Amino acid sequence: MKKMLLTAGLILLLSLSVFASGNKDSGKAAGAAVDYNETGILKLDWHSSIGTDSLFECPWVSEGSLYPAMLFDTLLQNNNDGTVQTPRIATEWTVSEDGKTYTFTITDKAKWTDGTPLTIDDVLFSYNAVLKLPKSPKKGNFKNVVGAQDVIDGKADSVSGITVDGNKITFKLTQADNTVLSGLFAMMQILPKHLLKDADPATLASYEPYWTKPVGTGIFKIDEVSFPTYFTMVRNDDYFGEKAKIKHVLFTSHQVGGAEAIISDVIAGNLDYVYGNAINDINTAVNVLANNPDMKMRLFPGGYQRKFMFNLVGSQDGKYNDDVKKQEVRQAFRLIMDMKSFASLYPGQGIVLTTFVPSDMSKYNKNIPLFKRDVKKAISMLKDANFDFSRPVRILYYYGDQTTKDLMDILVQNFADAGVTAKPFLATGDLASIIYEVKNYDMIYLGGGGTHYILQYGALEPGSAFDKILGDVKYRSVYTDLLNKYKSTNDPAEIKALGDKIQKEAYNYAAIIPAYGLKEIVLYNAAKLKIDDRIFNGIPVNNYHFANWELVGK
Amino acid sequence: MFKYYITRFAMLIPKLMVISIIVFIGIQMIPGDPVTRTISPEVYAHLSPVQLNELRQELGLNDSMVVQYLRWLSGLLRGDFGYSLVTGGKISGIIASRLPATFELAFVSLIFATILGLLFGFISAIKKNTIIDYTNTVLGMIGISVPPFFFGLLAILLFSIYLRWFPTGGRMGYGHVTFFARLKYLVLPAFILGISLIATLMKFTRGSMLDVLSKEYIKVARSKGLSEIKVNLKHGFRNALIPIMVVLVMRIPMLVGGTVIIETVFNYPGMGSLMVSSISGSDMPVVMIGTFIMTSSVLLASFFVDVFAAIIDPRIRFGTDAGGGNGK
Numbered sequence: 001m002k003k004m005l006l007t008a009g010l011i012l013l014l015s016l017s018v019f020a021s022g023n024k025d026s027g028k029a030a031g032a033a034v035d036y037n038e039t040g041i042l043k044l045d046w047h048s049s050i051g052t053d054s055l056f057e058c059p060w061v062s063e064g065s066l067y068p069a070m071l072f073d074t075l076l077q078n079n080n081d082g083t084v085q086t087p088r089i090a091t092e093w094t095v096s097e098d099g100k101t102y103t104f105t106i107t108d109k110a111k112w113t114d115g116t117p118l119t120i121d122d123v124l125f126s127y128n129a130v131l132k133l134p135k136s137p138k139k140g141n142f143k144n145v146v147g148a149q150d151v152i153d154g155k156a157d158s159v160s161g162i163t164v165d166g167n168k169i170t171f172k173l174t175q176a177d178n179t180v181l182s183g184l185f186a187m188m189q190i191l192p193k194h195l196l197k198d199a200d201p202a203t204l205a206s207y208e209p210y211w212t213k214p215v216g217t218g219i220f221k222i223d224e225v226s227f228p229t230y231f232t233m234v235r236n237d238d239y240f241g242e243k244a245k246i247k248h249v250l251f252t253s254h255q256v257g258g259a260e261a262i263i264s265d266v267i268a269g270n271l272d273y274v275y276g277n278a279i280n281d282i283n284t285a286v287n288v289l290a291n292n293p294d295m296k297m298r299l300f301p302g303g304y305q306r307k308f309m310f311n312l313v314g315s316q317d318g319k320y321n322d323d324v325k326k327q328e329v330r331q332a333f334r335l336i337m338d339m340k341s342f343a344s345l346y347p348g349q350g351i352v353l354t355t356f357v358p359s360d361m362s363k364y365n366k367n368i369p370l371f372k373r374d375v376k377k378a379i380s381m382l383k384d385a386n387f388d389f390s391r392p393v394r395i396l397y398y399y400g401d402q403t404t405k406d407l408m409d410i411l412v413q414n415f416a417d418a419g420v421t422a423k424p425f426l427a428t429g430d431l432a433s434i435i436y437e438v439k440n441y442d443m444i445y446l447g448g449g450g451t452h453y454i455l456q457y458g459a460l461e462p463g464s465a466f467d468k469i470l471g472d473v474k475y476r477s478v479y480t481d482l483l484n485k486y487k488s489t490n491d492p493a494e495i496k497a498l499g500d501k502i503q504k505e506a507y508n509y510a511a512i513i514p515a516y517g518l519k520e521i522v523l524y525n526a527a528k529l530k531i532d533d534r535i536f537n538g539i540p541v542n543n544y545h546f547a548n549w550e551l552v553g554k
Numbered sequence: 555m556f557k558y559y560i561t562r563f564a565m566l567i568p569k570l571m572v573i574s575i576i577v578f579i580g581i582q583m584i585p586g587d588p589v590t591r592t593i594s595p596e597v598y599a600h601l602s603p604v605q606l607n608e609l610r611q612e613l614g615l616n617d618s619m620v621v622q623y624l625r626w627l628s629g630l631l632r633g634d635f636g637y638s639l640v641t642g643g644k645i646s647g648i649i650a651s652r653l654p655a656t657f658e659l660a661f662v663s664l665i666f667a668t669i670l671g672l673l674f675g676f677i678s679a680i681k682k683n684t685i686i687d688y689t690n691t692v693l694g695m696i697g698i699s700v701p702p703f704f705f706g707l708l709a710i711l712l713f714s715i716y717l718r719w720f721p722t723g724g725r726m727g728y729g730h731v732t733f734f735a736r737l738k739y740l741v742l743p744a745f746i747l748g749i750s751l752i753a754t755l756m757k758f759t760r761g762s763m764l765d766v767l768s769k770e771y772i773k774v775a776r777s778k779g780l781s782e783i784k785v786n787l788k789h790g791f792r793n794a795l796i797p798i799m800v801v802l803v804m805r806i807p808m809l810v811g812g813t814v815i816i817e818t819v820f821n822y823p824g825m826g827s828l829m830v831s832s833i834s835g836s837d838m839p840v841v842m843i844g845t846f847i848m849t850s851s852v853l854l855a856s857f858f859v860d861v862f863a864a865i866i867d868p869r870i871r872f873g874t875d876a877g878g879g880n881g882k
Contacts, residue, residue: 041728051831053651054643134605153604202612206642227651228823229726250728255831257723257821264722268715430836432590432598465598
């Protein structure tokens with residue numbers, strides 16, 4: 001019997017030693033002249049909003065993954081602060097005096113990674129095709145392009161305001177818009193017409209012959225794909241711009257295990273650069289750092305904010321608290337809620353907001369007093385507005401994390417301090433329908449944002465599904481007028497004055513109340529990876545500067 | 555005998571039809587709009603009613619439920635599973651990458667569980683009422699009562715993060731695509747998935763062995779002067795194995811079901827995790843096909859249980875009353 005046990009034990013030990021060998025270093029001593037850029041692998045998380053089962057994510061629909069920034073190019077390249085553009089596929093561009101016509105000259109040096117040269121037809125094709133995709137958020141950038149709405153509505157096949165002459169492409173706008181350079185021209189990826197021309201325009205984003213291994217013009221190209229687990233990219237040695245130093249990149253999917261799997265892999269040293277929802281909570285990030293000293297954390301103001309929006313229309317269940325329709329009530333609610341406590345749930349990451357513009361920025365309207373909680377004043381305002389204290393205020397939220405639940409607990413207490421009953425509830429399932437159609441809530445806690453803070457007030461403009469919550473389309477057109485003026489001027493004083501006016505108007509109206517801003521977090525393996533520090537001068541997604549990334553260790 | 559197998563197999567067809575109807579109707583009864591369920595509130599904010607209707611039209615959601623069912627069923631019979639609402643990709647492609655992964659995990663887990671369950675049960679039986687037996691019994695109880703996800707998290711912490719013997723998860727890694735290279739990805743999830751089966755098999759093996767070891771023919775074997783190991787293995791273990799094998803086969807469907815949690819814990823891309831993500835992402839066409847395939851697998855496994863039971867016990871295929879004899 002002892003022999004049997006001994007044999008079984010030996011077999012078990014032998015098996016473990018065989019399997020266990022894989023994750024350790026090969027044991028070869030690193031020579032002094034090892035070029036990690038050539039021999040090493042940059043390990044990244046393969047995040048995709050459509051999963052990693054069978055197709056790559058189309059960047060026109062969602063930009064969750066890093067891969068589009070490596071594979072595709074745009075006409076212009078934003079700097080990280082999103083304000084200064086440099087050439088990319090467009091070698092040069094001109095803007096007409098009235099600011100309504102933009103003309104770009106296209107490079108003749110760019111090639112698709114299948115060897116086909118990039119042409120002006122690819123650019124024209126891309127700027128038309130994106131408008132036919134039902135779910136593309138990029139269509140919002142085309143608002144002022146002549147004829148774009150006709151293509152969106154299916155009334156025209158191509159945008160009348162976009163024309164081509166030789167290697168020049170011209171965009172005509174209905175009105176001057178100083179935001180198109182950073183949005184429409186620097187954030188719109190050019191895709192290959194020769195590989196996508198046979199796709200049904202409405203389902204181009206899932207056209208299998210292309211999206212199983214997409215071809216781009218970027219600094220890297222896709223090499224090996226193994227759905228649903230990983231894919232690799234290699235340096236594009238034919239890239240028309242500055243070439244990458246790093247040769248190999250490995251993207252590993254954590255689609256199944258989610259945030260926990262990503263965190264485990266970061267701690268185990270299997271991911272070199274991570275960002276996004278999985279680690280975008282300072283408490284999680286700090287825990288990761290404590291368990292893997294090679295990782296370094298960087299925070300940057302990415303423009304992400306959490307807000308409270310009021311339901312100004314009514315609910316399906318008839319339990320709507322119509323007191324929130326009163327402007328004074330909404331303003332009083334702002335004084336009740338302890339925004340400082342909300343922000344402190346994310347120590348070092350949360351930013352207290354008064355308007356959508358952080359108060360330390362020059363664009364902030366200094367005439368608006370900084371947020372200060374004042375329950376006494378709030379109660380007085382509520383009484384003046386004949387607020388019915390016996391009716392509860394229902395607050396919908398759809399983030400299931402513990403910090404949000406803690407925030408809701410604070411919120412309930414905040415309202416209780418003023419004698420108001422707040423009833424938060426977590427919505428799950430068919431969110432779009434619950435939020436926009438059923439609307440059984442008085443306030444909703446939601447997220448969103450962007451680094452162009454004034455443009456976030458576009459949420460108040462009529463013309464989106466928010467109409468179903470905010471109502472009063474007639475009044476809200478004031479934001480359209482103000483934002484159009486804001487976008488059409490290049491005079492700094494006028495820009496400041498209009499930005500102040502928009503903030504003041506929205507502050508008084510109080511239909512959307514900013515709760516707090518959240519700095520975004522990047523974790524990277526500083527012992528192995530050297531990244532270009534400029535990416536933190538604004539937001540990384542504007543320009544990753546991949547050419548300057550280096551592997552400096554194993 | 556052959557007729558019995560054919561009859562059992564033919565009975566699968568109406569069962570599958572009923573399953574397809576239940577699955578289809580069940581999914582249709584879920585409240586909400588199949589289109590809005592898959593769109594984030596942020597994207598929905600920018601869609602016009604016309605565009606939403608176009609999406610519904612394109613997905614065939616404006617047709618009657620009967621038309622939708624018949625279209626789905628005819629596609630199913632032709633091997634055309636349709637398209638995912640979330641990815642837009644062919645469901646057949648998704649299933650093709652996920653199903654083998656789950657079978658692989660379940661198969662390796664079955665091997666682990668069989669070897670260890672039989673071994674520990676055998677040892678417990680021949681060391682009855684000793685410290686080894688008590689230890690095995692306690693470990694078995696823990697194996698059955700503690701949820702597998704807890705063992706999974708513990709295993710990741712110990713073997714992947716601290717000891718770094720195994721990957722934290724996944725099915726394969728870059729450069730590790732062959733079956734043997736992938737084994738290190740399978741060890742932890744397969745073992746954890748099999749813990750409950752190990753405990754069950756251990757319990758049954760112990761009981762069955764003790765039952766057999768108390769039979770007269772074992773005493774006869776011993777009185778003939780056969781060595782203890784020969785008596786235990788050749789006469790005891792072999793005879794005890796028959797009822798254990800039935801238990802083992804009957805547990806296979808439960809093993810497949812158990813992958814749902816284990817795959818999620820170990821970031822393992824199989825059918826179980828596909829079902830979880832499809833349900834949470836409201837990707838109903840994938841949920842329908844996934845449910846159909848999973849239930850069909852269980853049905854097929856049950857069929858093989860019937861076949862296996864009929865092979866080892868002739869009374870079953872002849873419809874004889876089980877109480878008619880001891881079958882030995």
